[in-house]
Amino acid sequence: MQTANKVSQQQLTGASGQQVTCLRFTGDVSSLSKDAIVGTYQALDKAVHKCILLDFKGVEYLNSSGIALVIQVLMEANKSGQTVAISGLTPHFTKVFTMVGITKYATLYPDEAAALSAL
Amino acid sequence: MNVTSGSRVEVRLPSRLGFEKVAMSTAAGMAKLMGFSEDRIEDLKTAVAEACINAMEHGNQMNASIPVSVVLSMKPDELEVKVMDNGAGMETPAPTPDIDRKMSGEEEARGMGMFLIQALVDEAEWVSGTGTDEQSFVRLVIRMNKENE
Numbered sequence: 001m002q003t004a005n006k007v008s009q010q011q012l013t014g015a016s017g018q019q020v021t022c023l024r025f026t027g028d029v030s031s032l033s034k035d036a037i038v039g040t041y042q043a044l045d046k047a048v049h050k051c052i053l054l055d056f057k058g059v060e061y062l063n064s065s066g067i068a069l070v071i072q073v074l075m076e077a078n079k080s081g082q083t084v085a086i087s088g089l090t091p092h093f094t095k096v097f098t099m100v101g102i103t104k105y106a107t108l109y110p111d112e113a114a115a116l117s118a119l
Numbered sequence: 120m121n122v123t124s125g126s127r128v129e130v131r132l133p134s135r136l137g138f139e140k141v142a143m144s145t146a147a148g149m150a151k152l153m154g155f156s157e158d159r160i161e162d163l164k165t166a167v168a169e170a171c172i173n174a175m176e177h178g179n180q181m182n183a184s185i186p187v188s189v190v191l192s193m194k195p196d197e198l199e200v201k202v203m204d205n206g207a208g209m210e211t212p213a214p215t216p217d218i219d220r221k222m223s224g225e226e227e228a229r230g231m232g233m234f235l236i237q238a239l240v241d242e243a244e245w246v247s248g249t250g251t252d253e254q255s256f257v258r259l260v261i262r263m264n265k266e267n268e
Contacts, residue, residue, distance in 0.1 A: 105218065
């Protein structure tokens with residue numbers, strides 16, 4: 001019943017010239033996505049990947065357990081001094097992420113292009 | 120399709136993560152038939168999915184052989200959803216998530232389901248069952264036009 005969650009990683013450059021590591025998620029983001037989301041993030045060298053963009057454009061289903069995994073990434077990134085930005089959320093999940101307070105620790109952008117132009 | 124108030128649909132789900140999407144899709148289909156707006160349907164989908172996950176995890180302890188029953192009832196300008204399980208019921212009200220406490224590890228990152236349900240629908244009540252004949256359930260009501268808007 002769960003659509004497999006896949007993550008692809010790409011190095012991009014923000015408008016300021018800084019390197020941005022984009023993690024693009026597809027499929028379901030739920031409690032079963034821990035390895036894909038947290039595992040992929042933890043495999044990044046924190047000294048190299050200072051700015052992370054989490055892109056949800058390809059996500060078909062997201063629930064509170066999936067949001068908790070995003071918070072786990074934010075916790076670790078915060079401790080490591082990394083910047084995290086989020087893009088590609090639907091208007092509904094932009095509202096939900098705002099309701100739970102994620103915007104205090106990560107800026108939300110409508111899409112990847114908007115994020116890169118601000119980073 | 121001619122949709123009339125009083126129509127009722129029942130869905131029984133195994134307590135297995137992922138099957139909440141069946142109830143979510145059913146609820147969305149009914150709300151669409153009733154003429155709900157897209158943003159209200161998205162609110163409903165999240166609330167129904169979270170209620171089903173709570174019923175599977177906390178109510179039925181993830182025992183796939185124990186079903187979660189979902190009853191969806193169309194009423195004039197509103198849809199009522201009852202999600203039933205075999206657990207002892209949930210404590211309410213749900214605390215508002217504190218992102219600072221979550222970030223510092225003082226509060227679990229998880230545990231936002233009930234908060235989201237309460238925030239996204241117009242009415243949410245949790246009722247504890249008294250035994251095998253009376254199941255615990257959460258009753259959600261979502262209206263075509265959100266209150267206070």
